[in-house]
Amino acid sequence: MTLNLNTKISLKVKILIITVGVLFLYVSIGTLISSSIFADEYSKALISKSLVIDHSLKSQLDRLLKLGIPLEELTGFEKQCQEIAERYKEISYAMVVDYNGQILFHSDPMQQGRMINDAEILDAVRNEKENTQIFSMEEDYYGTSVPIFDTNGKHLGAVMVGFPVEIITQKTEVIIFSSIIVAFVSFIVTTVILVYTISRWITKPINKLLDVIKDIGEKGDLSRRVKIRSYDEIGQLASSFNQMIQDLEKTRGKLIEAQKDLEKKVKERTSELDEKVVELRESEIATLNILEDLQKTLEDLGQSKNKIEQQNIQLKKLNKIKSDCLNITSHELRTPMSSIKGYIQMMLKGNLGTINDEQKHALDIILRNSNRLNRLIQDILDISRLESGTMKFITRKTGVTKMIKEIAETMQTSADLKGIKINAETGIDVPELTIDIDRITQVVVNLLNNAIKFSPDGSTINIKTRKEKEDVLFEVQDYGRGIPEEHHKKIFQTFYQVDSDADTKFGGAGLGLAICYGIIIAHGGRIWVESTGKPGGGSTFRFTLPVDSVINIEERFKGADVFGLEKG
Template sequence: MSIRKKMMIFVLIIEIVPMLFILLLSDHVLNDQVQKASQGYLQNALKIGYNQMVNRLDEMEKASVKMTDAEEFQQALQKRKIASVNEMLNDVNKVYDYIDFYLVFGADKGFITDKPPIKNTKIPQLDKLLEAVKKKHSAVTSTELIDLKDLFYSDSKEYDQYKVLISNDRDKNEYLTKCLVFLSVSPVYDKQDGRLLGYLVFGDIVNNDAYFPKTYSQSVENSYLAISVNDIRITSNIRSPKKQNFIGSSTPLAISTLKGTTNVFYGKVVYDGEVHIFLDKPIINYNGEDIGMLGVGIPEDKFSIIMDTQRNIIVFVTCLCLIIMIFITKYVSGRITAPILKATELANQISRGDSEIVIDSQYLEDSNSETAVLLNAFHKMVCDLKKSEEERNNYLEKLQSEHSELLKLSEQLAELNQNLEGKVRLRTQNLREAVNDLKKTGKIKSLFIANMSHELRTPLCAIINSAEVMQEEMTGPLNDKQHKYINNIITSGKHLLQLINSVLDLSKIEAGKMTLVMGDYSMSDIVTESFNMVKSLAYRKNQNVTIQMNPSDFIVRVDANKIKQILCNILSNAIKFTPQGGDVLVDVQKKEDSVQLRVKDNGIGIKEEDQKRIFNEFEQVDNSYEKQYEGTGLGLPLTKKLAELHNGKILLLSKYGEGTEVIVTIPIT
């Protein structure tokens, strides 16, 4: 059998057989992936539905905070000008028309005004949120389950609007009076003296509200959304061949079977002969209780169309590739084997001692072809054989001459090497002594700073504690001027204590005495607690701080306190150097075995020539910054060292006048 036929058979076997096997296997693999793909598709769809609810709560919180920060509203509430309060809240309601009711309470949680009239202003769920706001000193949002009988009077239009007709076959109508409510509770503080004036409550009722199903289906085509409480759908846009309204119908899965924020249920249900695949997840209130269920679904045939299209594309492409490869193989095999056969013939001529070789020009047209190169090599080999004997003799003589010269050079190199080794030993000893002196000096400096920081911190804590006792008027009443001086003592003392702690941490790290207390922690908790430490700074400057996490939560093995310290330092810097009304972004991304913490602002930025000095202790990039912005220059150097203790790294990107971005990457396993 010729080499051409062998090549044809070989190429067909190594290409056609695997492709046919893949074609046969693809149908089985695709069917197996349908269920996994449908679960992944619905999980992404469920995130879209949840994000809509979160966005609604965030928007309500911003609206309530903006209203409570308005000086005109604070004065009207303080003077109990109910008409003015209602007028301002009605203006807000015109902008945010989805707000179904509002309540205003005094600082003692005493009722002041509402719209529409609320039957019971002492609802337990609302009372708990008021207590939470009082403790946090900031706005709180939550999704709560409340009985309509506690909210509205039974003869009111609001009661009729939000009660849900339960689908059944009986003549008598039955209604669900439980309602799911988005609540935003904001405290009202006097800007002059920080005194609590009262509370503002916004409420949005989900019952019979088509907003969430409608906007969801606009984002995810052919998919439906339903929100349920007490195993009854209170809003939905589910459709079937025979039914267009599923509000008031029972859910296929009891809410009690879902526990916790991460538990979901994937299943199938048949509506009038049409199979729907669905994914349900519980809705959690402020206290972590399951109060409802969010479900998304899609008709199975709609999803199957996508998979069938992929299957048809695979079959078509496979067959097309097979046909093309057959023709290409036939053509290429001929082109490849012809020069090889000619090369074999020439090799036989050379073996017989024939030095006169004639090669057809058609085999040498392509100068880049390996076979053309091979044939030219045969011709050149014959010519080189004649010259090789003479060149070999001349080369041997030259080698003998060079060998004698190399012997002389080697003797000279050996002598020079002995002298060099002595100089290197002497220089190495001097360097070793200098390094030891530097190490001793560094240890003495670190020990001195650590001892001084410790000795300073003890009396400073006593000063702060004594000032706080006087501020609480435990030793007697104080006048306004004394209060002012005491507040200055406490504020300055805490600032100095923070500086000493930072110096002490840096000294511990340089002395090698800083240790990490590793453990498994929730990244979401770390980010939330870090933001809570500095959020008051952002609120005072009316800044918009956005927190993004992907995924929404995950477990990390780190020293949680050190990670919080890193995030607080970066975030407080971003807030400090960002002007009033600016934007700060906190982005947390899980990257395989590490977590990336990114804090970006649109503040003053850092000049390129100053970015090299930003991680030096006790330095700010410009003296003008020191006058305008308080700081010691220890935050970023300490952050860098804490990140390096975790085997992490820190990167700073900044443009002067546009903003700064700090990226910290920490291993989490």
């Protein structure tokens, strides 16, 4: 309830109520205090005045007494008393009283000769003090008295002047009344001034501020500003408010910008998203198509795989047949070849009768070709065994240095035919190896044969061995025609020759390196060639054999895919 009242009463009225209330209290208290002070002061002034009158009457009397006229014989002094009472309107009476309390002279002739019975007045009459005596008479009058003495100093009585209490009350009432009038008038004037001032200085600016706030609140018009007319608290409030609205306007501007930016970005993103959705749909369709194609391809692939598997089985069967055939054929060829060679050698020695030179020449050719054929049959047999994984390996501890030296010595005979020198060099740290010495000798011999075959007359061939980490490295180096890089891997395939026409003339079939490859792989090693392919630059064939013994090479080798036949 109180809260409602407070909110309904305007600020102007509130200030007015407080100010008027304070003013009213102030004027009331002021009037009360000033009227009581006035009454007091006025009574004092009256007492002083009556004392002056007392003394003036007393001095007149003293003059008469000094002439030697006794007081009780004096006449006509009442006239002086009447004159005084007439002259001073506020005085009620003036009288001369003797020591016994009899009124000798009075401004009212009717009172003359009367005896005073009032004890308080009698006390004042008999008081000898030259001082002012103030007494009240039946509460209606205030009086002052001055004692009278004869020339001998005998106390004769007193001169007394009285004035009514009512006069003070009347005067005080007048003062109070006029004070109230003045207060009321000044009250009205002050209120008017206050209303005007409050309205001009406080409520008007606040109302204007309120108008602007309402406008901003209802219409959202942030361009509105409050006019600043003063630099007091309200002015500062208005200025701060303006500053706040300005900041708000700026912030709102920025917000609008940000919102626009956001809307733009959302639009862009939405359109991008739409595009992406379209793209996604397209890719989905494409993916579905691809999946469909893939399914078909997979089906086709499955069918092809089955076909290939069947073909592979067929191929393996064929390959086995080929190997078996080769094996059998070579075996079958070797026996007649041995008897042919035996008979030729017997004929050449003349065991079967004398032969002429022409016959000897012919038999030499037959023997040479028989040897070639024999070697070819042996190579085909080896390849066939390597391919089928049936080659036999008999391993034992072998001293590499000795083996190499013996091979070099043996091969030097055929190298001598071309004036080629074979240098054999083995490292001191080369350990013994557990290998099939015949097969490894076959590898080194094959490499040396090739080196001699493809080297110019009078050149050198180096054969070296050394330990390298876990392996022993073998190296056959020549200074022949070299092998271009594109043939480096292919030369290890069966029947592959760099220059098939020319190389066949050397009497080879392209099997030597394939056999070397098979044997080295079976031993757990590696074989490769290094050559720039430039004539005279030569070739270096290298192979490794592991230091750790390869236990049971045959078992390991059995079924091994030496020539990658399994890979098709």
